[in-house]
Amino acid sequence: MEELQNVVRDAGLAVSKLPEKGRCLLTTKNFYPGEVILRQEPYVCVPNNSSTVSRCDGCFASESLKKCSACQVVWYCGSTCQKSEWKLHRLECNALSRLEKEKRKAVTPSIRLMVRLYLRRKLQNEMFIPTSVTDSYNFVEALVSHLKDLDEKQRVLYAQMANLVHLILQWPEINLKEIAENFSKFWHLFLDNKMQLACNAHTICDCELRPLGTGLYPVVSIINHSCLPNAVLTFEGKSSVVRAIDHIPEGAEVSIAYIDTAGSTMTRQKALKEQYFFTCTCPRCIKVVPSWPKFIRMRQTHACVKHVHLLPSNNFCILLKGQHDDIQESAILEGYRCKDDRCNGFLLRDSEDKGFICQTCGLRRSKEEVKRIVCEITAISDKKLKSTSPGSILFLLMRTREELLKILMELGDWREALAYCRLTITGYQRVYPELHPLLGLQYYTCGKIEWLLGYTEDAIKSLTRAVDILRITHGTSSPFMKELMTKLDEARAEASYNLSSKDE
Numbered sequence: 001m002e003e004l005q006n007v008v009r010d011a012g013l014a015v016s017k018l019p020e021k022g023r024c025l026l027t028t029k030n031f032y033p034g035e036v037i038l039r040q041e042p043y044v045c046v047p048n049n050s051s052t053v054s055r056c057d058g059c060f061a062s063e064s065l066k067k068c069s070a071c072q073v074v075w076y077c078g079s080t081c082q083k084s085e086w087k088l089h090r091l092e093c094n095a096l097s098r099l100e101k102e103k104r105k106a107v108t109p110s111i112r113l114m115v116r117l118y119l120r121r122k123l124q125n126e127m128f129i130p131t132s133v134t135d136s137y138n139f140v141e142a143l144v145s146h147l148k149d150l151d152e153k154q155r156v157l158y159a160q161m162a163n164l165v166h167l168i169l170q171w172p173e174i175n176l177k178e179i180a181e182n183f184s185k186f187w188h189l190f191l192d193n194k195m196q197l198a199c200n201a202h203t204i205c206d207c208e209l210r211p212l213g214t215g216l217y218p219v220v221s222i223i224n225h226s227c228l229p230n231a232v233l234t235f236e237g238k239s240s241v242v243r244a245i246d247h248i249p250e251g252a253e254v255s256i257a258y259i260d261t262a263g264s265t266m267t268r269q270k271a272l273k274e275q276y277f278f279t280c281t282c283p284r285c286i287k288v289v290p291s292w293p294k295f296i297r298m299r300q301t302h303a304c305v306k307h308v309h310l311l312p313s314n315n316f317c318i319l320l321k322g323q324h325d326d327i328q329e330s331a332i333l334e335g336y337r338c339k340d341d342r343c344n345g346f347l348l349r350d351s352e353d354k355g356f357i358c359q360t361c362g363l364r365r366s367k368e369e370v371k372r373i374v375c376e377i378t379a380i381s382d383k384k385l386k387s388t389s390p391g392s393i394l395f396l397l398m399r400t401r402e403e404l405l406k407i408l409m410e411l412g413d414w415r416e417a418l419a420y421c422r423l424t425i426t427g428y429q430r431v432y433p434e435l436h437p438l439l440g441l442q443y444y445t446c447g448k449i450e451w452l453l454g455y456t457e458d459a460i461k462s463l464t465r466a467v468d469i470l471r472i473t474h475g476t477s478s479p480f481m482k483e484l485m486t487k488l489d490e491a492r493a494e495a496s497y498n499l500s501s502k503d504e
């Protein structure tokens, strides 16, 4: 830990421990919006290959790929990437080649990541690969584990996955318990039997936040969560970059958002509890904290307690100052309306998570009913519902608009696409902070469509907003940002040309 402190000290940071959160990253100097707080290469990473998508192991490109002829599992875009990965893949390739063909099909990205983790440790121990303070297995070992919080089913699954890793590596001295514990540090099995990244693994995304792969970044993993984060994590290739999106004063804790923060407090808390095993006490969460099991929801009118509202489920609401907007916003985020046409209210989950209650008239809608509506809306957009878990249907209104926008763009219906794009921006403005990458990306899309339709002045405004946000969240040096800034320059040049030709 001492060594690590020395490394992060030079970057204006310190690692500390908080009783309620464990390790945390603190600043020892001021950081300003857009400033890089931390950069880290992955200890190991893999592309998220599946039966439908393949990516190069070196650069995650998805075109002009060739399979490794020996193991028939890994893809490369060319000899440069193959060579850059060879030290590690040589061992991995030998191990995978020994497997029967059928067994190789079971080598998912999560299994590969674990195999590579142990192979990298071996190469570092044997000094074929250098070790540094931040690039060492010790750091992976120190990552927080929630094995004790998992149920029997999950433990059994991790034990089976550890066995497969053992079968691939065939090391007699391997510690199966340690592998199972490592799995629990990176993945989590959900009720619908889907594996999702948990705690300490990160989804590597491109500049437009499309997922490409999974990586372990043990220093970035020290950063705790807040629903009102002061920093954002993005990727430049495989490198992770944490940038400030707010002024972070000396001595403050650096925080990022682990989940999509567009949900209501209850939705966010549920996701954090299920996936990361903690109850968030960030300023956004403690504003509306339901007291379980029969929670008293605080609602606000203008100045003081107005009335106690008795809901059919015997939950009651006290209307208090400062929180009406939160409730209303949460309800709008959830996107469900009261089934009574005469009522303008929105629905929120009830305290027992069995259904939804109108926040205006108290009328109840069952979970099944809401799910059915969700399916109908999804059918309209002709896309399959990606997941039926309650957590994922909650942002449906916004997500449906996003889906429709994508479809309209694919169809080349630019006018309709622009209308939907503007609608999603309005939604994002409500649910995300001013400097959120998704908002910046949506302004970028809007600007491109406006320009295409000849609305140059509007395009300049949207592209300017995109640059203002994305230069903070993404920096300015990536090819993606350079392209955006060039587009803005071109739009400005076109506008001034149009103006000058009008004058003539």
Ligand SMILES: C[S@@+](CC[C@H](N)C(=O)[O-])C[C@H]1O[C@@H](n2cnc3c(N)ncnc32)[C@H](O)[C@@H]1O
Pocket (backbone or CB within 6 Å): 020, 021, 022, 023, 024, 142, 143, 144, 199, 200, 221, 222, 223, 224, 225, 226, 276, 277, 278, 279, 280, 281, 282
């Ligand atoms: C990626 S780790 C972050 C670093 C961690 N605190 C440690 O000691 O290594 C994620 C875990 O940290 C804890 N954590 C993160 N953010 C938290 C928060 N806002 N409040 C409480 N615990 C938090 C939870 O246990 C979570 O599963």
